[in-house]
Each structure stands twice: as C-alpha cells, then as structure tokens.
Amino acid sequence: MESWVDSEPSGFSLSNLPLGIFSTELLSPRIGVAIGKYVLDFKSFVMEGLLAHLNIDWSQVDFATLNDYAALGRSRHRTIRKFLQELLISDTRYGSLLRDHPQRRQSLLVLRASATMHLPMRVGDYTDFFVGINHARNCNKLFRGDATLAASYTEQPIGYHGRASSVVISGTPVRRPVGQFNLDGQVFFGPTRKMDFEVEFAAFISKPNTLGEPIGVEAAEEHIFGYVILNDWSSRDIQQREAFPLGPFNAKNFGTTISPWVIQPDALIPYKTKPISTGSELPKYLVERSSNSVHDIVVDVTIKRGSQDFQLSKCNFKNVIFSFPQMIAHHTAGGCPLQTGDLIATGTVSGETVDTLGCLLEITKNGMEPYQIFNNDTGSTLEMGWLHDGDCIEFHGYAGDSSDPEHISFGSCTGLILPSLVTSLEKL
Amino acid sequence: MESWVDSEPSGFSLSNLPLGIFSTELLSPRIGVAIGKYVLDFKSFVMEGLLAHLNIDWSQVDFATLNDYAALGRSRHRTIRKFLQELLISDTRYGSLLRDHPQRRQSLLVLRASATMHLPMRVGDYTDFFVGINHARNCNKLFRGDATLAASYTEQPIGYHGRASSVVISGTPVRRPVGQFNLDGQVFFGPTRKMDFEVEFAAFISKPNTLGEPIGVEAAEEHIFGYVILNDWSSRDIQQREAFPLGPFNAKNFGTTISPWVIQPDALIPYKTKPISTGSELPKYLVERSSNSVHDIVVDVTIKRGSQDFQLSKCNFKNVIFSFPQMIAHHTAGGCPLQTGDLIATGTVSGETVDTLGCLLEITKNGMEPYQIFNNDTGSTLEMGWLHDGDCIEFHGYAGDSSDPEHISFGSCTGLILPSLVTSLEKL
Numbered sequence: 128m129e130s131w132v133d134s135e136p137s138g139f140s141l142s143n144l145p146l147g148i149f150s151t152e153l154l155s156p157r158i159g160v161a162i163g164k165y166v167l168d169f170k171s172f173v174m175e176g177l178l179a180h181l182n183i184d185w186s187q188v189d190f191a192t193l194n195d196y197a198a199l200g201r202s203r204h205r206t207i208r209k210f211l212q213e214l215l216i217s218d219t220r221y222g223s224l225l226r227d228h229p230q231r232r233q234s235l236l237v238l239r240a241s242a243t244m245h246l247p248m249r250v251g252d253y254t255d256f257f258v259g260i261n262h263a264r265n266c267n268k269l270f271r272g273d274a275t276l277a278a279s280y281t282e283q284p285i286g287y288h289g290r291a292s293s294v295v296i297s298g299t300p301v302r303r304p305v306g307q308f309n310l311d312g313q314v315f316f317g318p319t320r321k322m323d324f325e326v327e328f329a330a331f332i333s334k335p336n337t338l339g340e341p342i343g344v345e346a347a348e349e350h351i352f353g354y355v356i357l358n359d360w361s362s363r364d365i366q367q368r369e370a371f372p373l374g375p376f377n378a379k380n381f382g383t384t385i386s387p388w389v390i391q392p393d394a395l396i397p398y399k400t401k402p403i404s405t406g407s408e409l410p411k412y413l414v415e416r417s418s419n420s421v422h423d424i425v426v427d428v429t430i431k432r433g434s435q436d437f438q439l440s441k442c443n444f445k446n447v448i449f450s451f452p453q454m455i456a457h458h459t460a461g462g463c464p465l466q467t468g469d470l471i472a473t474g475t476v477s478g479e480t481v482d483t484l485g486c487l488l489e490i491t492k493n494g495m496e497p498y499q500i501f502n503n504d505t506g507s508t509l510e511m512g513w514l515h516d517g518d519c520i521e522f523h524g525y526a527g528d529s530s531d532p533e534h535i536s537f538g539s540c541t542g543l544i545l546p547s548l549v550t551s552l553e554k555l
Numbered sequence: 556m557e558s559w560v561d562s563e564p565s566g567f568s569l570s571n572l573p574l575g576i577f578s579t580e581l582l583s584p585r586i587g588v589a590i591g592k593y594v595l596d597f598k599s600f601v602m603e604g605l606l607a608h609l610n611i612d613w614s615q616v617d618f619a620t621l622n623d624y625a626a627l628g629r630s631r632h633r634t635i636r637k638f639l640q641e642l643l644i645s646d647t648r649y650g651s652l653l654r655d656h657p658q659r660r661q662s663l664l665v666l667r668a669s670a671t672m673h674l675p676m677r678v679g680d681y682t683d684f685f686v687g688i689n690h691a692r693n694c695n696k697l698f699r700g701d702a703t704l705a706a707s708y709t710e711q712p713i714g715y716h717g718r719a720s721s722v723v724i725s726g727t728p729v730r731r732p733v734g735q736f737n738l739d740g741q742v743f744f745g746p747t748r749k750m751d752f753e754v755e756f757a758a759f760i761s762k763p764n765t766l767g768e769p770i771g772v773e774a775a776e777e778h779i780f781g782y783v784i785l786n787d788w789s790s791r792d793i794q795q796r797e798a799f800p801l802g803p804f805n806a807k808n809f810g811t812t813i814s815p816w817v818i819q820p821d822a823l824i825p826y827k828t829k830p831i832s833t834g835s836e837l838p839k840y841l842v843e844r845s846s847n848s849v850h851d852i853v854v855d856v857t858i859k860r861g862s863q864d865f866q867l868s869k870c871n872f873k874n875v876i877f878s879f880p881q882m883i884a885h886h887t888a889g890g891c892p893l894q895t896g897d898l899i900a901t902g903t904v905s906g907e908t909v910d911t912l913g914c915l916l917e918i919t920k921n922g923m924e925p926y927q928i929f930n931n932d933t934g935s936t937l938e939m940g941w942l943h944d945g946d947c948i949e950f951h952g953y954a955g956d957s958s959d960p961e962h963i964s965f966g967s968c969t970g971l972i973l974p975s976l977v978t979s980l981e982k983l
Contacts, residue, residue, distance in 0.1 A: 252680075252720050257801060266800075279796050282742065282983060283735050287801035288716040288808070292680050292892045293766060302767035304889030307711050307838065314710065316838040316888075338721060338810065339730035340976070365889065368707050372694075373685060373715035374802025380716070380891040382766065410735065410744040410981055460744075461732030461793065463808040464720045545767070555710060555838055 128533070130215045131226050132236065133163020138525055138536020139239075141212050145388035145537075146193055146353065149242035156245045157190045161388055161538075162215055165236045172235055177224055181206060192249045193389060197333040197352040198467045201392075204333075204352075208391055244387035246296045247355070248331055251466040253294055253383065255327070255359060256286035256454050258447040259476035260403055265489045281405040283413070284449040284457045286474070289359070290380035294470060297540045301360050301382040303516060303547045307555070308364030317552035321363035321494060322514040322544060326426050326485035326522060328444040329357040329472035330451045331389060332465045339462040344415055347452035350465065353389035356426055356524040356540045357472050360384065363488055363513075385470075386524065386540040394535050398423045398526040400445050412460055413453050420450035424526045424537070428485075430500075430511070431519040437500040437509045439520075442485045446476050487513055516546040556961065558643045559654050560664065561591020566953055566964020567667075569640050573816035573965075574621055574781065577670035584673045585618045589816055589966075590643055593664045600663055605652055609634060620677045621817060625761040625780040626895045629820075632761075632780075636819055672815035674724045675783070676759055679894040681722055681811065683755070683787060684714035684882050686875040687904035688831055693917045709833040711841070712877040712885045714902075717787070718808035722898060725966070729788050729810040730973045731944060735983070736792030745980035749791035749922060750942040750972060754854050754913035754950060756872040757785040757900035758879045759817060760893045767890040772843055775880035778893065781817035784854055784952040784968045785900050788812065791916055791941075813898075814952065814968040822963050826851045826954040828873050840888055841881050848878035852954045852965070856913075858928075858939070859947040865928040865937045867948075870913045874904050915941055944974040 128141040139145070139161045149159040149166050159166035170190040172178070178185075183203065188195040196204075214221045225231050257263055257280075264274040279285070295301075307316050333352035336342050342350055359379060366378030399419040421444065428440040449457075454471055465471075475485040481498065484490045490498050491512055498511040514520070524537030556569040567573070567589045577587040577594050587594035598618040600606070606613075611631065616623040625632075642649045653659050685691055685708075692702040707713070723729075735744050761780035764770050770778055787807060794806030827847040849872065856868040877885075882899055893899075903913040909926065912918045918926050919940055926939040942948070952965030 252718060277799075278742070279735070279799075283797065285797060285801055286804050288718055288804065290680060290716050290891060291719070292894050292897070293890075295766065299766075302890050305769070306889050307707070314706070316840065319889075338723065338727075339973070341733070362889070369711065369713060370800065370802075371705075371707075372798065372802070373713055374798075374800070376714050376716065377885070377889040377891065380886075381889040408983060410983055412744065457805070458808075461734050461747075461790070461805040461809040462721075462730050463718060463805065466720050469720070548768070553838055555836060 128212065129217045130162060131217045131219065132165055132215055135163055136530060136532040137163055138529065138534050139163055140533050141215055142533045143390065143394050143535045144208055144211055145390045146247065147388045148192060148245040148247050150245065151237055151241055158193060158196060159242065160211060161239060164239055166239050166242050168235045168237055175231065178207065193247045194249050194468045197248065197331065200334060201349050204391060205393060208393060244296055246294065247387060247389050248468040250291040250294045251469045253289040253291040253470045254286055254458060255289040255472045255474055256284050257474040258284050258449040258454065259474050259485065260405065260448045261446055261477040261479055262475040262485060262489065265477065269488065269493050278407065281407040281448060282409065284454045286454065286458065287374045289383065293380050294383045294385060297384055297386050299384060299542065300545045301384065301542045302545045304362050304365065304377065304381040305547050305549045306362060306365035306377050308368050314555040315552050316555065317549060318547035319362035319365055320513065323361045323363055323487045324514065324520045325359040325361055325475040326428060326442045327357040327359055327472045327474060328424065328476060329355050329385065329470055332469040332471065333467055335466045336459055336464055338464040341459045341462065342455050344413060344452050344456035347455035348392065350455060351392055351451060353391050354395065355385045355389055356522050356537045358384040358520065358522060358540050358542060359472065360542065363493065384540055384542045386537050388538050390535060390537060395422055395526060402450055403446060403448050405448050412456050415450065415452060420452060421445055421447055422526065424524055426522050426524045429521045431521065432509060432515065435502055435505060435507060437502050439500060439511065440485065440490065441483055442476055443478060443483065444473065444476050446478055447473055514544050516544050519543045556640065557645045558590060559645045559647065560593055560643055562960060563591055564958060564960040565591055566957070566962050567591055568961050569643055570961045571818065571822050571963045572636055572639055573818045574675070575816045576620060576673040576675050578673065579665055579669055586621060586624060587670065588639060589667060592667055594667050594670050596663045596665055603659065606635065621675045622677050622896045625676065625759065628762060629777050632819060633821060636821060672724055674722065675815060675817050676896040678719040678722045679897045681717040681719040681898045682714055682886060683717040683900045683902055684712050685902040686712050686877040686882065687902050687913065688833065688876045689874055689905040689907055690903040690913060690917065693905065697916065697921050706835065709835040709876060710837065712882045714882065714886065715802045717811065721808050722811045722813060725812055725814050725968045727812065728971045728973045729812065731975045732790050732793065732805065732809040733975050733977045734790060734793035734805050736796050742983040743980050744983065745977060746975035747790035747793055748941065751789045751791055751915045752948045753787040753789055753903040754856060754870045755785040755787055755900045755902060756852065756904060757783050757813065757898055760897040760899065761895055763894045764887055764892055766892045769887045769890065770883050772841060772880050772884035775883035776820065778883060779820055779879060781819050782823065783813045783817055784950050784965045786812040786948065786950060786968050786970060787900065788970065791921065812968050812970045814965050816966050818963060818965060823850055823954060830878055831874060831876050833876050840884050843878065843880060848880060849873055849875055850954065852952055854950050854952045857949045859949065860937060860943065863930060863933060863935060865930050867928060867939065868913065868918065869911055870904055871906060871911065872901065872904050874906055875901055942972050944972050947971045
C-alpha cells in the first residue's frame with residue numbers, strides 16, 4: 128500500500144495512520160493524522176467538507192483533543208481510516224480531492240518536523256496494571272528474596288490508580304522528585320537517589336460504561352480507542368518508604384510520559400500474539416475466545432548521557448499475562464465506570480534477559496549491580512546505575528520489521544531529567 | 556447574624572452560605588448558595604448584574620459546575636461571600652436589590668426541598684489519605700495483630716490515588732460490587748460479602764500548581780476551595796485479595812459518595828483545632844506555624860434497614876495526625892500537579908471508642924464480632940455485621956452545637972445499597 132504523499136520506510140505508512148494533536152506556528156492545536164514525513168491537518172480536512180459523505184455532526188466535535196473524536200465510536204473510526212487509506216494511496220480514485228489539488232495539498236499536509244505535538248487526550252483517570260510477569264517476579268525476588276508469585280497475581284490483573292494530572296507528552300522534561308526515603312538506616316527528605324524509568328504499553332478508552340455496569344471481556348476491545356507507549360517515571364527510594372499498605376503515590380505522581388501518536392487498533396491486528404501462560408485457571412469473566420489477545424511490539428530504550436547514546440534495553444509487550452480486554456473486564460467487574468480519555472497501562476513489561484528488562488530497578492538489581500553498556504560506534508562503556516540529572520531517556524516503539532515500509536511505528540517517548548528545585552538533604 | 560430569608564436553626568445560616576450545583580424542573584444545573592430552607596440561584600443572580608461591581612468577567616465562567624468559580628481564587632470567594640452576607644442579613648443596606656424586590660425574591664430564591672443536587676465539581680483526580688490514626692492502628696491490629704504504627708506512617712501523610720470517575724453525589728444508589736475474594740480458604744468470584752462504608756472529610760482544590768512546583772505548607776490553605784463529607788464505600792474481601800503490593804483498586808472504585816454543599820473555609824474558622832500529636836519530629840516541609848490546623852466536625856452515621864433507623868456511630872474529623880495543608884504540601888512535594896476540582900480526602904476517621912469508629916471493618920472487627928445497636932424509640936436491637944442490600948447509610952455532618960442557629964451543617968451524604976447484577980458465586 129504505497130501512498131502518493133510519501134513512501135519512506137518511516138513506520139508511518141498507510142498501514143499505520145495514527146492520530147495525534149499537533150500545532151504549528153500558524154495552526155492552533157488540532158487533530159492530525161501522520162502519513163510519512165507529513166501530518167494531515169484533519170481539522171481543516173473536515174472543515175473543507177471532505178468527510179461530508181459520512182453524515183457525522185462535526186459541529187459537536189472539539190478538535191483540540193481526541194476525546195470527542197474517540198467518542199464517535201469504533202465503527203466510524205474504521206470508516207474514516209479506510210477512506211483516508213483510499214484517498215492517500217498512490218492510485219487513489221479520489222485524486223481530485225487532495226492529490227491533484229495543489230492548494231489543498233499545500234494547506235492540509237504539514238511537515239511532521241515542523242509540528243509540535245500535544246497530549247492527545249484529556250486524561251480522565253489513569254490506571255496502571257502490573258501484568259508484566261517477569262517484572263513482577265523480579266520485584267518479588269529483589270524485595271522478598273523469592274520470585275514465586277501469589278495465586279492472586281496470576282488469577283486477576285493486579286492494578287492501581289495512577290495520577291492523571293501528571294501525564295505529559297513526549298519531550299516534556301521531568302523534574303527529579305523530592306521526598307522522604309531511607310539511606311544507610313536514616314530517613315532523609317531530599318532529591319530521590321533512585322530515579323528510574325518504566326517501559327509500558329497503554330490504551331486510551333473511547334466508549335464509556337455506566338457506573339455499576341461491567342464491560343464483558345469480549346466487548347472490551349470496542350472500548351479501546353488506540354495505543355501509545357508510556358514511561359512511568361519512578362522514584363524507588365520514595366516508593367519503598369511510602370508504598371505499604373496503600374501502594375505507590377509520590378514515587379510516581381511527578382510525571383508519566385506518553386508517545387504522541389495514538390495507534391489505531393486495526394493497525395496492530397497483524398501483530399497480535401498470545402500472552403504468557405501461567406497455567407492458572409481463570410474465572411469466566413476473564414476468559415477470552417481468542418488467545419491472540421496481546422501485541423508483539425518492541426520498544427528500544429536508549430539513554431543519552433552527555434553527548435553519547437547507549438542502547439539500554441529492548442523490551443517486548445508480549446511479555447504479559449493479561450490482555451487489555453482482560454484488564455478492562457477486571458477493572459469494570461465491580462462497576463467502575465471508564466470514561467472517554469481514560470488511560471490504562473500494563474505496568475513495566477520486562478523480558479527474561481538483562482538486555483530486555485523494562486526498568487533500572489531490575490537492570491541494576493535495585494542499584495546493587497551497576498550494568499555495563501558498550502557503545503559500538505564510539506567504543507565507550509557506560510556503567511549504568513540510577514538516572515542522573517541531564518540524562519535523556521528515549522523509548523522507540525514499533526511493530527514489525529523496522530526495515531519493512533509497512534511496519535508500525537509508535538514514534539518516540541522521551542524525557543530529560545531536570546535537577547530538583549531542592550538540593551539539600553534534610554535528616555529527619 | 557439573622558437573615559431576612561429564613562432563620563431556622565438548619566445549619567445553613569449566614570455563617571455558612573455553602574455552594575453547590577442544583578437544578579429544578581425549570582432550571583438547568585447551576586451554582587446555588589444555600590440559605591436556610593432556600594437556595595439562591597447564583598447564576599441568575601449574576602446574570603441580573605447583582606455582582607457587576609466586582610469587575611469579574613463572568614462570561615468566562617461556566618455555571619454548570621463550581622470549577623470555574625473555584626478558579627476565581629480565595630480572595631474573590633471571600634469578597635462574594637461577604638457581600639452575600641451583607642445582602643441577606645435582616646437589616647441589610649442593600650434591601651432594594653433583593654429583599655424588597657418581590658419579583659427577584661420569587662425568581663432567585665428556590666426552596667431547597669424542590670432542588671435536585673448534582674456533583675458540585677468536575678473531579679480531576681481524587682486522592683485518599685490515611686491520616687486517621689485510630690483507624691490505622693485498628694487496621695494494623697486486625698491484619699497484623701499489632702496496633703504499633705511504622706515511623707513512615709507518622710512522619711508523612713500516607714495516601715493513594717483513588718478513582719475520580721466513580722465519585723457520585725449524595726443520594727446516588729451504590730451497587731454491591733462483584734469481585735474475587737477468599738472465603739473459607741477458597742477463592743470465589745461473586746458479590747462481595749464484606750460491604751462497608753468509610754467516614755471521611757474531603758477538600759476540593761481551587762488554585763492549581765504547575766508540574767514540578769510544590770505548594771508550601773503555609774500557602775496550601777489558599778489552594779483549598781471548600782470541604783465536603785465523603786463515604787468511600789469499600790469491599791473488604793475484594794480489598795484483602797487485591798491490595799498487595801499496589802493498594803486498593805476494585806475494592807473502592809465502584810462508588811465514592813460526597814455531600815452536595817461545598818462548605819467555604821471561612822465558615823469553618825471557628826471550628827479549627829489541633830491534630831492528634833504522635834510525638835514524631837516532622838521534616839520542615841510539613842511543619843505548620845499554627846497548630847490549629849484541623850477541624851472539629853462531627854459526623855453522625857445512621858443506618859436505615861427496613862423501616863427502622865439506627866444510630867451507628869458519631870465520628871469527629873479532629874482525630875487525624877495531619878491537616879489538609881500538610882497533605883497538600885506532601886502531595887506536591889515531589890512535583891505532582893493539583894488541578895482545580897481535584898478532591899483530597901482524609902481516609903477513614905475513627906475515634907477511640909466503638910461508638911465513634913468510622914467503618915464496619917473496625918466496628919465489627921472485620922466481621923468477627925457483630926455490634927449490637929439499640930433504637931431507643933422503638934426498643935428494637937440491630938445486630939450489625941456488614942452492609943446488606945437495601946441498607947441506606949446516611950452521614951450527617953456539622954460543626955458546632957446543632958441547636959445553635961449559627962452552627963455549620965454539611966447536609967447529608969447518603970447511599971442505598973443495590974444488589975449486584977451477578978448473584979451467583981463462581982468458585983475458581
């Protein structure tokens with residue numbers, strides 16, 4: 128499926144067509160569709176009447192976030208995506224609408240490099256799960272000396288409520304948090320000593336459910352608007368002091384970064400695969416008809432320290448024991464209402480080897496074993512412990528072979544660590 | 556301070572003047588101010604130009620929730636409240652504006668009994684703390700056999716992120732949640748067997764802070780818009796199975812009820828008192844200049860079962876170890892942004908005796924010791940265990956002597972338990 132717009136192997140071919148919110152010097156923040164090196168200005172595209180044949184009341188749609196668009200529902204999203212593919216394909220039968228209309232091409236296609244991306248949705252609630260089983264095992268081993276998982280972990284997707292207000296778009300700097308932690312047997316208040324990232328996969332909700340009315344596991348996929356990759360920045364020392372018995376709080380509410388392009392579910396159908404089986408019998412509300420319910424998506428994690436880049440890890444989102452439909456079915460089983468724009472994440476997803484782990488807690492064994500990374504190009508070595516101020520962490524996510532023009536790119540999810548506003552360490 | 560509107564000892568005198576969102580058969584949901592048996596239609600009041608002298612751009616204010624109003628800031632709230640007191644006082648010098656203007660009196664004052672109340676604010680994030688020390692001690696004793704608290708509990712306000720989408724207004728029925736729990740050594744999926752309420756005090760945020768920029772403890776009170784009472788409905792068996800290590804999730808996200816009137820901070824100044832001292836040295840960011848930083852507010856908890864009412868408990872919000880300013884300073888210490896409309900609650904607040912406890916978990920010792928309640932009027936006794944379907948729990952909150960016309964009423968926070976949609980019990 129080659130497009131007349133651009134046929135670079137960028138991961139943003141006609142097979143992808145993700146949605147995001149962009150602005151330029153001239154354009155206010157608005158919905159755009161990525162195609163090759165360009166963004167289609169979807170708001171102006173609609174205003175020009177190019178989707179008039181779909182009989183959608185666009186006057187009710189606020190184009191400054193994707194919330195109203197998401198609420199149009201999956202079948203309309205499918206119809207629009209299909210029409211855009213037919214319009215943007217090289218031998219389109221709709222050439223006169225855009226390809227052969229120089230003025231519209233000029234105004235509706237914006238270079239992605241000149242676009243500033245914004246948070247794609249107004250996030251209602253943010254939920255973080257814990258379905259990466261290797262991560263769970265490694266945490267158990269580090270903190271309790273035993274990797275064995277409780278039955279309650281494999282029989283239901285364990286999750287907690289995260290902080291919606293601190294979800295930010297890729298590129299937003301993240302400030303090192305200040306908090307209380309133990310150090311050498313004493314308690315201090317000051318900048319965290321254990322700053323970490325977490326590689327996660329996340330889904331945005333389109334269709335809401337009513338308080339008290341669960342979403343069945345087979346219906347759940349129709350409630351998913353699309354997917355992003357997510358970095359749930361964490362402070363491990365603050366977390367260790369605060370997390371019992373109510374879970375992580377200030378250790379994670381200072382910033383959660385997401386990638387800017389919302390990948391549509393249909394683009395990821397070819398990359399569906401089986402979750403990791405634990406052998407546990409599941410209650411009916413979690414049993415799926417299809418076993419291909421999770422995604423084979425790779426995330427390359429790079430750290431830029433000083434002027435050098437190092438490849439830190441290569442994660443894969445198939446390393447989970449529950450799918451998003453299972454997480455949604457569980458989340459709503461008791462009646463919790465999901466709303467358009469809610470964000471649901473997997474928790475850290477790690478592989479089994481050290482070069483496939485999703486956070487420094489695991490990579491460095493809670494800071495006890497620094498990890499050596501070699502840069503082939505420069506010949507230098509990085510001894511990796513916790514994150515430093517000035518470090519930039521970049522996730523690059525994709526499904527398929529990155530040399531295949533039809534592969535699906537998630538773009539990147541990056542954040543630079545800023546120093547704390549407080550620099551002193553106060554002993555309690 | 557007697558009002559010409561109404562001088563019943565209702566708790567809604569000129570000393571109170573709380574704000575809420577009401578509607579009637581004729582009026583769409585809008586901001587109202589409670590005065591005696593009436594609600595002042597604040598939206599129409601503003602539209603009639605009666606606050607024109609304040610030079611506020613009301614065209615930017617959406618009157619359907621209190622969010623925009625809250626964002627106007629504390630000094631404007633004070634000015635408006637003071638003007639309303641001067642307007643509504645018996646010997647007002649502004650008589651011609653409303654008191655002696657029969658047409659306006661007729662249209663702007665609505666009987667509270669004919670008003671339907673709505674969620675006062677669009678809740679961004681909901682945070683639940685755990686600052687009720689008697690509750691924390693009792694939980695420790697029940698689950699670990701020892702009431703002793705960890706230093707990490709007394710040296711920082713422990714909290715977790717709750718679910719904003721399931722916050723509902725008083726009077727909304729709450730459906731018994733379905734979930735996984737242990738019963739006699741087996742795991743089941745079905746309606747919870749341990750349905751509970753929790754008596755909590757809560758604050759709404761007015762002024763936001765920026766990501767990465769903490770709110771100092773002395774500045775924190777200026778970020779509080781007002782207060783409500785809150786019932787954080789809980790399922791104790793679901794909670795016990797899911798809460799390790801990430802905290803409560805489905806055990807609490809099926810419904811959280813709040814009272815409809817937002818009590819302004821100035822109305823509660825006479826009821827400030829000292830928190831419970833634990834003797835712990837606090838880090839500087841939690842040290843307050845004034846020790847009168849919490850509130851002496853009583854909550855009567857009543858259960859209606861069948862046709863009978865029983866007084867279940869009498870709680871007091873002074874039984875906490877941290878104030879809202881301390882909770883806010885801690886919440887933002889690491890940089891977490893609070894937004895206008897965020898809701899922050901204390902967690903369950905219990906007294907020291909069985910008739911002052913804030914939840915059935917404590918009152919019945921996790922269901923092991925049913926609690927006898929006697930109804931003086933009818934002579935009947937209720938053996939109280941967990942909540943039944945059809946039970947109606949009512950909190951009635953107030954500051955001051957309820958026979959004093961100037962006392963401050965929070966109104967009530969009520970919820971009826973509906974049966975689960977699923978009635979079967981599935982064994983895993």
